[in-house]
Amino acid sequence: MRTKIVAGNWKMNKTASEAASLIEGIKKEVAGITNVEVIVCPPFTDLKDAAAACAGSNVKLGAQNIHWEANGAYTGEISASMLKDLGVTHVIIGHSERRQYFGETDETVNKRTKAALDAGLVPLVCVGETLQERDGGQMEAVVIRQTKAGLAGLDISKVVIAYEPVWAIGTGRTATPEQAQEVHALIRRTLAEIAGKAVADTVRIQYGGSMKPDNAKELMSQPDIDGGLIGGAALKADTFAAIVKAGV
Numbered sequence: 001m002r003t004k005i006v007a008g009n010w011k012m013n014k015t016a017s018e019a020a021s022l023i024e025g026i027k028k029e030v031a032g033i034t035n036v037e038v039i040v041c042p043p044f045t046d047l048k049d050a051a052a053a054c055a056g057s058n059v060k061l062g063a064q065n066i067h068w069e070a071n072g073a074y075t076g077e078i079s080a081s082m083l084k085d086l087g088v089t090h091v092i093i094g095h096s097e098r099r100q101y102f103g104e105t106d107e108t109v110n111k112r113t114k115a116a117l118d119a120g121l122v123p124l125v126c127v128g129e130t131l132q133e134r135d136g137g138q139m140e141a142v143v144i145r146q147t148k149a150g151l152a153g154l155d156i157s158k159v160v161i162a163y164e165p166v167w168a169i170g171t172g173r174t175a176t177p178e179q180a181q182e183v184h185a186l187i188r189r190t191l192a193e194i195a196g197k198a199v200a201d202t203v204r205i206q207y208g209g210s211m212k213p214d215n216a217k218e219l220m221s222q223p224d225i226d227g228g229l230i231g232g233a234a235l236k237a238d239t240f241a242a243i244v245k246a247g248v
């Protein structure tokens with residue numbers, strides 16, 4: 001039995017003070033929910049205030065990226081120990097926006113994921129095909145490649161995967177529950193190839209891409225969909241909490 005996991009990817013939105021008040025709102029709405037793991041992933045600059053706001057609640061804190069080196073001359077980067085020191089427990093890795101705009105590759109995803117695992121942070125590793133890849137019959141190959149290369153050589157038992165079809169992100173065009181389930185099952189088969197079925201059956205696979213209160217329940221009731229990675233709808237307490245409640 002996998003515990004559902006719903007995370008808000010705030011992307012480049014909210015100042016530190018806005019973050020604190022959004023988390024206050026989320027906390028009220030999700031208080032007492034124990035069978036869905038709830039995570040907010042604000043920008044780095046918000047993390048300290050966000051940690052204070054999350055303290056003592058069932059809302060956990062995630063970051064949106066991590067560097068693979070422990071420290072050193074890497075201007076603009078943030079290490080695992082810096083995140084842990086602030087109370088961060090989860091980290092998004094390999095989001096398609098980072099792959100598209102910031103040169104993220106399967107190889108750097110692998111290094112970041114290793115750094116997170118070594119530090120005891122839970123990586124939310126994003127995979128997903130573009131519309132061009134789907135239309136070109138490449139969906140399976142892309143998702144399998146990203147999954148295998150991103151996780152190569154790592155202990156996958158502590159990893160969470162987020163399947164985010166790029167064509168569904170911020171477009172309002174959600175994958176149908178059947179489309180999403182098909183890919184989630186493919187990812188789980190790929191995880192089984194890597195680490196065996198028993199381990200693969202314990203790994204949570206989130207869906208992301210225009211998940212909203214009105215489609216969350218149907219998506220999360222699919223056998224291999226174990227939660228959501230939420231963008232736009234995570235920026236308001238009521239819509240984010242409604243998605244969490246859809247997973248209860």
Ligand code: 13P
Pocket residue numbers: 009095164168169170171172208209210211229230231232233
């Ligand atoms: P939207 O929910 O805004 O489509 O974004 C999804 C996403 O990219 C989450 O990481």
